[in-house]
């Protein structure tokens with residue numbers, strides 16, 4: 524599968540990002556760069572600021588100060604739909620697909636922003652709208668094949684096994700033809716088998732499609748296998764950054780994890 528536009532994936536640059544909530548500094552002058560076509564993991568103990576980072580990148584939270592740029596384009600302060608239009612797609616920690624909708628229709632929802640035919644044309648079943656819908660369905664089926672859920676296109680997403688539901692959500696995000704994919708704990712709650720399968724799909728998204736991935740994940744086995752670069756946060760500050768093997772042995776990182784009851788779990 525090839526994705527139009529993946530050759531021009533720009534770097535995502537976060538500079539001096541600070542987010543404050545009524546007296547609490549959730550992020551304190553954090554900087555990171557997601558290089559094109561790489562997996563950049565953001566890790567850290569509970570409350571470190573990982574979700575806050577995602578929420579700023581996707582426009583859900585506003586930065587108190589600092590900037591986010593996708594290439595030359597400033598994303599800081601844009602609403603979520605504009606950021607999505609510019610090529611930043613995200614998945615959620617908890618499942619967000621409508622359970623009674625088939626996988627095929629859920630994936631079509633992901634293509635909504637790429638749909639040209641207006642409501643009237645679609646409602647009147649004009650040939651142009653029918654052609655367009657067919658093209659979108661074909662592309663959605665191709666993406667389902669890529670993530671390995673092509674056999675389940677007619678199944679309601681709520682009836683899929685948990686791992687396949689998470690893959691359907693990943694497929695929905697890919698249906699937006701993103702340049703950057705934000706994955707929020709993509710293997711949380713999965714069996715070892717599902718984790719392996721999902722990790723392989725994520726590596727494929729990077730290697731075959733050239734899409735950049737920002738990965739928030741507690742499973743250190745998955746992070747160490749997949750990430751090209753890791754940023755470690757603790758209490759809203761960046762305490763380490765670099766390739767996984769270096770970060771893993773960084774004393775500040777070891778201390779941050781040992782100092783919390785929620786140690787990172789090792790995975791198979």
Ligand SMILES: Nc1ncnc2c1ncn2[C@@H]1O[C@H](COP(=O)(O)OP(=O)(O)OP(=O)(O)O)[C@@H](O)[C@H]1O
Nearest residue numbers: 544547548549567568569570571572573574575576
């Ligand atoms: N909307 C909000 N209002 C107030 N405080 C918030 C809000 N969102 C996050 N915080 C606080 O900001 C800090 C960072 O939280 P965040 O959810 O980003 O951490 P995290 O690294 O994602 O943690 P976890 O691994 O538990 O998901 C925490 O102290 C949290 O309580």
